[in-house]
Amino acid sequence: MSNPFEYGTTVSGSAFCNRTKESADLISTINNSLRAFLYSERMMGTTSLVRRVLAGLDRDKYVAVYIDLWATDDEASFITATARGISQAMGTDASRVLEVAKRFFSRFSPKVSLDDDGKPKVSFEYNPTAEQARQSLEEVLAVPQRIATESGKKVVIVFDELQRILEYRDDHVERLLRSIIQMQRNVSYIFLGSQKHLLQDMFLNRKRPLYSAADHFPIGPIKVEHWLPFIQEKFETAGRKISKQVIEHICKLTEGHPFYTQHLCHAIWEKLAPGQEATEEDIQRGLQVLLAREAGAYSALWESLTINQRRFLHGLAVEPPPVSLYSLAFVQKYGLGNPSAIQRLSGALLKRDVIDRDARSFVISDRFFRIWIRERED
Ligand SMILES: Nc1ncnc2c1ncn2[C@@H]1O[C@H](COP(=O)(O)OP(=O)(O)O)[C@@H](O)[C@H]1O
Numbered sequence: 191m192s193n194p195f196e197y198g199t200t201v202s203g204s205a206f207c208n209r210t211k212e213s214a215d216l217i218s219t220i221n222n223s224l225r226a227f228l229y230s231e232r233m234m235g236t237t238s239l240v241r242r243v244l245a246g247l248d249r250d251k252y253v254a255v256y257i258d259l260w261a262t263d264d265e266a267s268f269i270t271a272t273a274r275g276i277s278q279a280m281g282t283d284a285s286r287v288l289e290v291a292k293r294f295f296s297r298f299s300p301k302v303s304l305d306d307d308g309k310p311k312v313s314f315e316y317n318p319t320a321e322q323a324r325q326s327l328e329e330v331l332a333v334p335q336r337i338a339t340e341s342g343k344k345v346v347i348v349f350d351e352l353q354r355i356l357e358y359r360d361d362h363v364e365r366l367l368r369s370i371i372q373m374q375r376n377v378s379y380i381f382l383g384s385q386k387h388l389l390q391d392m393f394l395n396r397k398r399p400l401y402s403a404a405d406h407f408p409i410g411p412i413k414v415e416h417w418l419p420f421i422q423e424k425f426e427t428a429g430r431k432i433s434k435q436v437i438e439h440i441c442k443l444t445e446g447h448p449f450y451t452q453h454l455c456h457a458i459w460e461k462l463a464p465g466q467e468a469t470e471e472d473i474q475r476g477l478q479v480l481l482a483r484e485a486g487a488y489s490a491l492w493e494s495l496t497i498n499q500r501r502f503l504h505g506l507a508v509e510p511p512p513v514s515l516y517s518l519a520f521v522q523k524y525g526l527g528n529p530s531a532i533q534r535l536s537g538a539l540l541k542r543d544v545i546d547r548d549a550r551s552f553v554i555s556d557r558f559f560r561i562w563i564r565e566r567e568d
């Protein structure tokens with residue numbers, strides 16, 4: 191029996207836990223043809239969530255387009271990624287996909303092949319000048335509206351890894367997106383990506399084209415009450431056992447962060463024989479395997495920090511969340527001088543992605559690094 195806990199890739203089907211409320215909110219956004227901007231800490235599960243919502247939409251009523259901008263670096267690659275996403279969303283057989291691609295994107299010379307799973311995959315031969323790209327961009331971004339009007343279906347366009355567009359030559363894509371998303375009817379847009387501070391700047395900074403162009407959807411950790419049945423069921427169908435208390439302890443250690451929770455469960459499961467029950471010692475054993483793997487990187491990171499940054503992180507790691515960082519008690523307990531120092535410390539650590547903001551305070555981004563820091567103490 192293979193390990194039932196998955197980490198590091200998009201999860202779907204039975205590997206996907208809960209997110210009922212978030213899914214319902216997104217479906218409502220789609221039904222109302224609105225725009226949503228999802229943001230979260232790294233690996234919190236935004237891609238998995240959105241892909242799952244799209245997969246659940248009735249194809250008779252919706253056209254669901256997923257566009258991954260990760261591999262794009264200019265307008266031309268943005269155009270082909272978008273055209274590919276739209277074409278592939280329009281059908282499951284190669285001839286239909288090619289027909290759509292030729293109809294809307296003939297000037298990019300589309301070709302269709304089959305990927306490893308037998309799904310049609312569109313590619314284009316398109317090397318435009320900057321001027322040509324500029325023109326094509328408007329055409330491509332007008333296609334969702336054409337599809338919505340012609341088909342009578344609701345269209346949803348997802349742009350994942352949106353922060354990539356900040357690396358393009360100028361903000362033309364951003365500006366054009368702003369104007370088209372406001373005009374289109376029966377089309378909704380969902381924006382997400384993996385660098386929260388860049389994305390937040392795109393939507394929260396008044397000076398940027400997309401400022402206030404979409405509703406904000408913060409995506410947080412998964413609650414222990416949802417992890418409980420999920421983790422228990424995975425252990426049981428695999429002929430192992432785990433108690434409520436042990437799961438609660440795992441979730442406390444990972445703070446319910448999906449990636450770290452799956453990763454730790456994977457490590458614990460790995461060491462159990464069939465029929466065995468996971469205990470507190472198994473948690474420790476699983477953790478030691480994971481921490482040993484990261485020890486070099488964590489030590490190097492720690493060494494690179496100033497004394498006060500280490501004290502600050504230590505306090506953040508050991509105090510029960512949410513930590514009141516600006517309180518005199520915290521500052522005194524960890525020898526940080528006065529509360530005004532906190533802003534500087536947190537600013538520097540935020541920039542390096544060592545910590546992140548959550549709804550209530552700051553958190554150490556890497557939940558295993560947090561545990562490593564706690565364990566150093568004794
Ligand atoms: N709903 C979920 N249920 C269980 N595990 C999840 C869920 N969402 C995310 N994960 C875990 O987190 C990892 C990262 O998910 P992903 O969707 O790629 O996050 P993001 O796009 O926010 O970086 C997955 O590999 C998986 O281990």
Ligand SMILES: [Mg+2]
Binds near residue numbers: 236237238350384
């Ligand atoms: Mg992602």
